[in-house]
Amino acid sequence: MSQFAINLIFVGASFLLYFGIAIWARAGSTKEFYVAGGGVHPVVNGMATGADWMSAASFISMAGMIAMGGYAASAYLMGWTGGFVLLALLLAPYLRKFGKFTVPDFIGDRFYSKSARLIAVVCLILACTTYVIGQMTGAGVAFSRFLEVDKDTGLIIAAVVVLFYAVLGGMKGITYTQVAQYVVLMIAYIVPAIFISMNITGNPIPALGMFGTDLESGTTMLIKLDSLITDLGFAAYTADVPDKLNMFLLTLSLMIGTAGLPHVIIRFFTVNKVSDARSSAGWTLVFIALLYTAAPAVGTMSRMNLVETVYPNGTTSAPIDYEARPEWMKNWEATGLLKFEDKNADGKIDYYNDKSKDEAFLAAAEAKGLQGNELDVNNDIMVLANPEIANLPSWVIGLIAAGGIAAALSTAAGLLLAISSAISHDLIKKILKPEISDKGELTAARVSMVVAIAVATWLGMNPPGFAAQTVALAFGIAGSSLFPALMMGIFSKRINNKGAVAGMLAGLIVTCVYIFLFKGWFFIPGTNMLADDASGWIMGISPLGFGPIGALINFVVAFAVSYMTAPPPQEIQDLVESVRYPKGAGAAVDH
Numbered sequence: 001m002s003q004f005a006i007n008l009i010f011v012g013a014s015f016l017l018y019f020g021i022a023i024w025a026r027a028g029s030t031k032e033f034y035v036a037g038g039g040v041h042p043v044v045n046g047m048a049t050g051a052d053w054m055s056a057a058s059f060i061s062m063a064g065m066i067a068m069g070g071y072a073a074s075a076y077l078m079g080w081t082g083g084f085v086l087l088a089l090l091l092a093p094y095l096r097k098f099g100k101f102t103v104p105d106f107i108g109d110r111f112y113s114k115s116a117r118l119i120a121v122v123c124l125i126l127a128c129t130t131y132v133i134g135q136m137t138g139a140g141v142a143f144s145r146f147l148e149v150d151k152d153t154g155l156i157i158a159a160v161v162v163l164f165y166a167v168l169g170g171m172k173g174i175t176y177t178q179v180a181q182y183v184v185l186m187i188a189y190i191v192p193a194i195f196i197s198m199n200i201t202g203n204p205i206p207a208l209g210m211f212g213t214d215l216e217s218g219t220t221m222l223i224k225l226d227s228l229i230t231d232l233g234f235a236a237y238t239a240d241v242p243d244k245l246n247m248f249l250l251t252l253s254l255m256i257g258t259a260g261l262p263h264v265i266i267r268f269f270t271v272n273k274v275s276d277a278r279s280s281a282g283w284t285l286v287f288i289a290l291l292y293t294a295a296p297a298v299g300t301m302s303r304m305n306l307v308e309t310v311y312p313n314g315t316t317s318a319p320i321d322y323e324a325r326p327e328w329m330k331n332w333e334a335t336g337l338l339k340f341e342d343k344n345a346d347g348k349i350d351y352y353n354d355k356s357k358d359e360a361f362l363a364a365a366e367a368k369g370l371q372g373n374e375l376d377v378n379n380d381i382m383v384l385a386n387p388e389i390a391n392l393p394s395w396v397i398g399l400i401a402a403g404g405i406a407a408a409l410s411t412a413a414g415l416l417l418a419i420s421s422a423i424s425h426d427l428i429k430k431i432l433k434p435e436i437s438d439k440g441e442l443t444a445a446r447v448s449m450v451v452a453i454a455v456a457t458w459l460g461m462n463p464p465g466f467a468a469q470t471v472a473l474a475f476g477i478a479g480s481s482l483f484p485a486l487m488m489g490i491f492s493k494r495i496n497n498k499g500a501v502a503g504m505l506a507g508l509i510v511t512c513v514y515i516f517l518f519k520g521w522f523f524i525p526g527t528n529m530l531a532d533d534a535s536g537w538i539m540g541i542s543p544l545g546f547g548p549i550g551a552l553i554n555f556v557v558a559f560a561v562s563y564m565t566a567p568p569p570q571e572i573q574d575l576v577e578s579v580r581y582p583k584g585a586g587a588a589v590d591h
Contacts, residue, residue: 003394007146010398011405014184015161018177018409022165025173030442033170034101034421040175040270046283048175049267051182051406052414053084053258053284054291055131059185059407060138064379066299067306070237072247074296079251081292083258088281091259092268094490094579096277101269102418103262103482104426110489112572113497114431119504121422123481124262126508129456131261131474132415136460139408141380144335146401151335152461158409159457166413167449171270174413181406186290188403192387192396193294196301199390206297214304217314225300228307231316233353233361237303249545257475257547260483263414266421302382305389310351310375319348328388337378343371351375416456420449473515480507480550488558490580493573495562503558511550518543 027033040048058080065073100106104124108117136155143154165173190206197209201221214221226236241247258264268277309326310319322340332338340349346369354373356362384404387396424445429436436444481504488495488503495503518537541549567573 001394003397004148006394006398007401010395010402011147014180014402014406017180018161018165021176021180022169022173025169025176027168027170027172027442030425030438030445031101032172033442033445034269034425035266036170036172036175036270038270039272040280042271042276042279043283044179045175045267045271045276045280047182047287048178049264049280049284050287051178051185051410052267053080053264053411054182054185054288054407055135055138055411058291058295059189060141060380060383060404061134063295063299063302064382066296067303067382068377068379070235070303071239072241073299075247075251076254077292077295079254080258081288082251083255084264084285084288086255086259087264088278088285091265091486091490092281093274093277095265095486096268096271097274097579099269101266101425102421103265103486104422105430107482107485107489107500108426108430110572110576111485111495111497111500112569113501116485116497116500116504117426117430119501119508120482120485121426123477123504123508124422125419127261127474127477127482128263128415128419129459130477132412132419132456133459134474135408135412135415136456138380139405139412140460141335141337142384142401142404142408146384146398146404155457155460158405158412159453162409162413162416163450163453166416166453167446170445170449171266171417174417175267175270177413178410181410182287184406185403185410186287188400188406189291189298189383190294192390192392192400193298193301195392195396196305196386196390197297200301200304206294206301210297210300221304222300225304225307228311228316229303232307232351233356233358233365237300243540245540246542246545249541249548253479253545253547254475256479256483256551258478260478260481260486261474262422262478262482263411263418265486266418267414298383298386302386302389305386306377306382307351309389310349316352319350322347322349325349326389328385331388332381332385335381337381339376341374341376343374344369349375412456416449416452419452420445423448423452473512476511476515476547476550477508479547480511480554484551484554484558488555490576492559493576494567495558496565496568498565499558499560499562502561503554503556506557507550507554510553511546514538514546514550515543 029037031037062073062076062080065076095106098106098110100109104117104120107120108114136158139158140151140154143149143157144151147154147157149157165177169177193206194204197203197206200214200216201209201212202215203209203212210221212221213219214224217224222238226238230236268280271277271280307316308314309329312320322342325340329338329340333340342348344350350370350373352365352370352373354362354365354370384400387400424441424447428444429441484507485500485504488500537543
């Protein structure tokens with residue numbers, strides 16, 4: 001049986017499973033559409049939250065970033081994991097106690113302001129829309145390789161699948177679909193990792209294998225990898241990071257951005273009690289840990305496999321002939337995500353760091369007749385290509401195809417639901433048309449979902465100029481606008497509506513301007529003012545890590561304005577008090 005047929009079986013079977021769940025879990029009310037009826041079991045919710053949170057960025061991109069960036073890329077690992085800890089400890093139980101459907105719902109009622117609700121809706125839509133571009137792109141990458149279709153066709157297939165189970169089932173359908181997707185993506189991630197760890201180190205536990213001995217050389221695997229890539233002009237894989245300020249800020253930006261992302265927060269509105277919110281947060285951390293403890297090992301072993309593919313005889317002085325390249329390289333070349341250009345016309349794949357700051361290394365490379373790096377490998381293919389690189393069985397490749405697609409679809413569905421809920425519930429129901437019926441609101445939610453999916457698909461096919469910085473923008477917006485508002489709404493009775501509005505606007509505007517200033521205004525061609533010139537960064541702060549600065553500005557402005565104006569009404573202060581101190585494990589109060 002061909003690899004394509006095997007991929008089709010695995011992916012097709014997973015789709016049939018998702019469709020079946022969607023039909024079984026069809027939402028019949030707004031409460032089922034927004035929060036799955038509010039009675040999801042904590043373990044089930046923990047698994048669904050894990051799938052919602054572990055996006056294509058976690059499944060596909062993170063290990064790829066670690067593979068190519070080494071220790072420096074661990075900021076993503078620490079930031080995303082730490083962000084969920086913040087969410088679990090500081091936000092989830094209190095928001096569940098408040099008993100609302102959406103993040104703008106909490107902000108609008110806590111700050112007794114339609115303006116605050118509207119700004120929260122705008123921030124939510126901006127953050128979720130920029131983040132969903134990456135999920136749709138991830139789905140397109142997976143489809144283009146494993147189903148042998150072009151990227152745009154893959155995006156359309158992904159959109160149709162999400163359209164079916166998200167529009168039909170809402171949060172109820174998405175919850176149980178995400179449970180299935182979690183199982184699929186975890187098996188798909190861990191099984192190849194176990195195989196590869198066994199092949200390289202003989203240890204079946206990837207996290208331990210990463211620190212084990214390489215069977216071929218007899219040396220520690222990390223030491224061998226450091227030696228290989230430094231010979232090629234790259235920084236040592238385990239090298240320290242000289243710019244610790246920006247690594248810290250990037251980690252913190254990812255943390256507060258994760259804690260402020262609405263599609264994860266709304267998962268805690270689906271359980272029955274405050275104690276269930278705490279319990280599901282704990283279960284989610286367990287389910288997340290299974291993938292995140294394996295990710296560094298997957299990245300490390302991917303880089304090892306890549307280098308040893310190009311230099312199969314163990315010495316970096318003898319690269320492989322292009323005509324003798326393995327089948328996996330030919331497969332990924334067809335997608336355009338792996339490219340080769342024979343710059344010196346010697347027929348060999350010269351893979352090295354032609355941007356090294358070591359002038360002696362570059363001079364030696366030039367003396368050998370090398371005229372530049374000839375192999376361009378997209379980070380996102382490292383996890384998906386791993387089974388092929390390691391010559392694992394065909395069914396493992398089919399499994400990881402289904403897993404990569406599941407990771408992208410699960411988070412895309414959660415993001416699209418957050419956008420849909422904000423439009424139908426917070427914008428239409430709470431601001432534009434308060435008299436709308438439950439049935440009318442449900443219809444509006446479904447229509448909003450269809451429109452959101454159509455826009456996300458279009459953006460995936462025609463990514464805006466800032467698409468490469470969607471992580472910085474999405475997490476920067478969520479971390480600088482929504483996270484501070486949620487924290488102050490829960491932990492301070494003194495913050496009033498004027499302070500909240502001023503703070504969110506200040507954090508949002510400053511963060512967006514800073515990121516766009518250095519990354520280019522996508523809608524005004526030719527105005528990429530300072531590009532990636534670090535010399536122009538304010539106080540040396542990278543745009544990728546500006547989220548915490550925007551959040552700090554939000555906090556300062558909100559407190560300053562609040563203390564210069566009248567305090568919130570007493571009933572709002574009493575409400576904050578009741579949210580701050582939940583009375584045990586009783587059912588959350590609906591307001």
